[in-house]
Every structure is written in C-alpha cells, then in structure tokens.
Amino acid sequence: MFLPLQSTGKQVTTLFALFCLSFLQHFILIYRCSCSFEPSSVEVVCSKGGFTVFPRTGLPSNTTSLSIQNTNLGNITAGDLNAVQFLNNLQLYHTNLANLSSDMLVFVPHLDTLDLTGNKLVELPANLFSHSSLRSLVVKSNQLKEADPAWFSNNSSLLYLDLSGNRLTRISADLLHKLPLLQTLDLDSNNLQELQADLFRSLHQLETLNLAGNKLITLRPQIFAHNLKLKYLYLQENQLQDLPANLLHRLQHLELLLLNQNRLRHLPAGLLDGINPSLQIILTGNPWECNGKMEYLMKWLTNHRQNVLFEEEVTCDLPKTLKNLQISSLTDSQLGVRLQ
Numbered sequence: 001m002f003l004p005l006q007s008t009g010k011q012v013t014t015l016f017a018l019f020c021l022s023f024l025q026h027f028i029l030i031y032r033c034s035c036s037f038e039p040s041s042v043e044v045v046c047s048k049g050g051f052t053v054f055p056r057t058g059l060p061s062n063t064t065s066l067s068i069q070n071t072n073l074g075n076i077t078a079g080d081l082n083a084v085q086f087l088n089n090l091q092l093y094h095t096n097l098a099n100l101s102s103d104m105l106v107f108v109p110h111l112d113t114l115d116l117t118g119n120k121l122v123e124l125p126a127n128l129f130s131h132s133s134l135r136s137l138v139v140k141s142n143q144l145k146e147a148d149p150a151w152f153s154n155n156s157s158l159l160y161l162d163l164s165g166n167r168l169t170r171i172s173a174d175l176l177h178k179l180p181l182l183q184t185l186d187l188d189s190n191n192l193q194e195l196q197a198d199l200f201r202s203l204h205q206l207e208t209l210n211l212a213g214n215k216l217i218t219l220r221p222q223i224f225a226h227n228l229k230l231k232y233l234y235l236q237e238n239q240l241q242d243l244p245a246n247l248l249h250r251l252q253h254l255e256l257l258l259l260n261q262n263r264l265r266h267l268p269a270g271l272l273d274g275i276n277p278s279l280q281i282i283l284t285g286n287p288w289e290c291n292g293k294m295e296y297l298m299k300w301l302t303n304h305r306q307n308v309l310f311e312e313e314v315t316c317d318l319p320k321t322l323k324n325l326q327i328s329s330l331t332d333s334q335l336g337v338r339l340q
Contacts, residue, residue, distance in 0.1 A: 018029075041086075046071065049107055054080035064213065067091040075099065082107040083330065094118035105131045119140055126150035133157050140186075141165035149174040159183060164188035171195070177202045188234070189213035201226045210234040230254055236282070237261045245270045254279055261285035265318075269296040272304075279307050283314045288327060290316035292336050301328035 033046035033055065046055065052072045056079075059066070063084040073095035081087065087108045093115060102125035105111060111132040122143040129137065131302040137158055144166040152158070158179050171259040176182070176199065183205050192214040194268035200206065206227045212234040221244035224230060230251050236258040245268035248254065254276050264286040272281075288294065294316075305311050305328065316322040322334060 001060045006229050021041070023209045028112070041065070043067075043071075053087040056080050059083050062086050065089040068095055069093040071095050071176060073097065075106060076108050077101060081105065084108070086110060091115040091117075096120060099127060100124060102127050103131070104128065104260040108132060113137065114138070115140075124148065124151055127153070128160075129153075132208065138162040139166070143167055145169070147175050149173055149178060151175075152178040154178055155180060160184045162186040164190070164213075168192055173197060173199050173201065176200060179203070181205055184208040185209040187214070191215060193217070195219065195223060197221075197223060199223065203227055204229070206230055208232040211238070213237045215239055218242055219244065220245060223278040224248070225250055227251070228253070232256045234258045235262070235310065236285075239263050241265070243268060243271060247271060249274065252276060259283055261288070263287060265289040266293040267297045267300075271296075272300055273308065275307075277307075280309055281307055282309045284310050287317035288315065289318045290322045290325070290330060290335060291319070291326065294327065294330070294335055295332070296325050 033044055036043045040062070042060040042062055043065040043107070044059065044063055045067045047067065047069040052074060054076050059061060061083065065087055066084060066087060066089070068091065070093070073092065074097065076092065076097065078101065081104065085107055088110050090111060090113070091156070091319070094117070097116065097119040098121065105128065109132055113135060114134055115138040117138055117140040119142050121139065121144060123144065123146065126148065127150065128262050129151050130277065135157060140162050142165070144163065145168065147163060147168055149172060152175070159181055160178065161182060161184070164186045165188065168187065169192065170269040171187065171192065173196055180202055182203050185203070185206060185208070188210045189212070192211065195216065197220040202224060204226060206214040207229050209227070209230060209232070212251065217237070218241060224247065228250055231253055233254060233256070240259070240262040241264065243264070248257070248271060255278060258309065259277060260282045262285070265288060301308060301311065301314065308314065311328060312326055314327050316326050322330070
C-alpha cells in the first residue's frame with residue numbers, strides 16, 4: 001500500500017490512481033466514501049452516512065484530509081487516528097460525537113485544521129488541543145457550557161477559533177491568554193451577558209471578533225484597547241442599551257462595525273470620531289429616540305452617509321410624532337436642539 005519514494009511524478013500519479021480505484025471499490029461499498037488524490041496526498045470524504053465506527057481499515061496511510069459527515073460515528077480514539085498520522089485536516093461534521101478523549105490528537109502532530117461542527121459535545125477534556133499544531137479550530141453548534149483554559153497549552157499556535165452556537169455564559173481571559181496569535185474569534189449565538197474589562201488584552205493580532213447573537217447589555221470602555229489590528233467587529237443582535245464614548249477610539253483599522261438589532265436609543269458624542277474613512281457600519285433595528293441626545297448621531301449620519309449601510313432604514317422609534325422618519329433628514333428644531 002506504500003508508494004516507492006523513488007518513483008517519478010507520472011509513475012506516482014498512475015500508482016495512486018490504481019490504488020485509489022482499488023481502495024474506492026472496497027471503501028464505497030462499505031463506507032460510501034469518495035477519494036481524491038495528488039502525488040503526495042489523499043483527500044477522503046465520507047458524507048453519505050451508514051456507519052457507526054471510524055473507518056480506520058482501508059484508509060490510505062498518507063491521507064492528509066479526512067471529512068466524515070452526517071453519520072452516527074459517536075466516538076473517535078487516538079488509535080483510530082493513528083492510521084492517518086499525516087493528517088492535516090480533519091472534519092467530523094454532524095457525527096453525533098458526545099465525548100472526546102484527551103489523547104485523541106496525540107498521533108496526528110501535523111494536524112492544522114479541526115472541525116467538530118454540529119455534534120453533542122457538552123465539555124472537552126483538558127489538554128485535548130495541546131498535542132498538535134492546530135491553526136484552525138471549529139467547535140460550532142455543540143452544547144458547550146464552558147470554554148476551559150486547560151484545553152490548550154501556553155502559547156498555542158491557533159489563529160482561528162469558532163465557538164459559535166454553544167451555551168457559553170462566560171469566556172475567561174485565562175483562555176485567551178494562551179492564544180496570543182489568534183486572528184479570528186467567533187463567539188456568535190451563545191449566552192454571554194457580560195465581558196471582563198481585560199478579556200481581549202492578550203489578543204494583539206486579532207482582526208475579526210464576532211460577539212453577535214448574545215445577551216450583552218453594555219461593554220467596558222477599554223475592552224478593545226489592546227486589539228489595534230481589529231478590522232471586523234460584529235455586535236449585532238445583542239441587548240446593548242448604551243456604549244462608552246471611547247469604545248472604538250484605538251481601532252484605527254476597523255473596516256466593518258455591526259450594531260444592528262440592539263436596544264440603542266442614542267450614541268454617545270464622540271463614539272465615531274476619528275474612524276477609518278472606509279469604515280462600513282450598520283445601525284438598523286434599534287429603537288432610536290429622536291430628542292436632543294440624537295444630535296450627535298444625526299449630524300454624523302449627515303456627514304458620513306457613505307459609511308452607513310442601509311442608511312435610509314436608520315429611523316426614529318420615539319417620539320410618535322417622528323416615528324419612522326429617517327434620522328439623517330431631521331432638523332435641529334425637530335430634535336428640540338437649541339441653535340447655537
């Protein structure tokens with residue numbers, strides 16, 4: 001089953017083709033998987049269901065990418081992955097996984113990407129991700145109640161972390177402190193209600209932060225003070241009622257800010273001053289109260305229409321006399337603002 005290293009590229013490709021055809025005849029019948037190959041790698045996709053154990057027998061030893069989807073796999077062990085030690089991409093997508101062992105990844109030291117989307121994981125064991133050089137980790141749409149710092153070793157190489165669609169009520173700074181290289185953090189659709197003031201202090205490389213779909217009411221003034229490379233900030237679909245005036249002042253590279261579907265009635269004066277000229281912002285779906293406190297946002301919208309997506313939908317909710325009027329079209333007198 002092993003190919004001679006001295007073979008030419010054409011010979012290698014031919015041998016791989018013959019091997020893969022033979023492999024597929026057996027594999028498709030039993031596991032309903034497909035196989036694609038290059039001279040030095042094999043990609044296997046099992047997406048048709050129909051098996052409940054890891055298909056370790058028959059997998060090419062030089063498999064580099066393995067995707068198992070929509071099955072009743074239920075469990076996977078270090079011994080299973082020992083059959084594919086060159087693996088760098090593993091997707092276990094909707095496979096009914098409920099538990100993982102702490103040594104599961106010990107035999108796949110080259111693993112770069114792990115996707116555990118759509119399983120039944122309630123918790124993960126300590127040190128699970130300390131055996132590999134993971135760059136991308138997705139544990140989306142599971143049932144995690146806690147993100148444990150013990151999952152990772154210090155100075156993890158992780159660049160991308162997706163914990164969206166779980167049941168997290170808090171995230172600890174100790175966890176993020178172990179991920180100094182992180183560029184993307186997705187916490188969408190959890191139950192986060194409050195964030196520590198220093199939560200993101202160690203994420204100096206962070207470019208994308210998704211906090212949408214949580215239960216945040218407010219944010220601490222300096223919470224993004226150390227994330228100077230932040231480009232994309234998703235805060236929509238929370239319960240934000242107010243924002244600190246200096247929340248964004250150090251985010252000179254911010255390109256996209258979503259604040260739609262919150263409970264904002266005003267924006268504090270100065271919040272959007274000195275922004276990146278190319279920033280795009282969405283403000284729709286908030287119960288804007290058009291009185292004297294709306295003066296800052298009204299004038300900012302008037303002068304920055306090119307920065308606002310769906311600007312015509314940014315309208316007054318109160319008072320009733322101004323309801324549904326476009327905020328950027330209001331006058332000082334309508335807001336009750338005394339002319340200077």
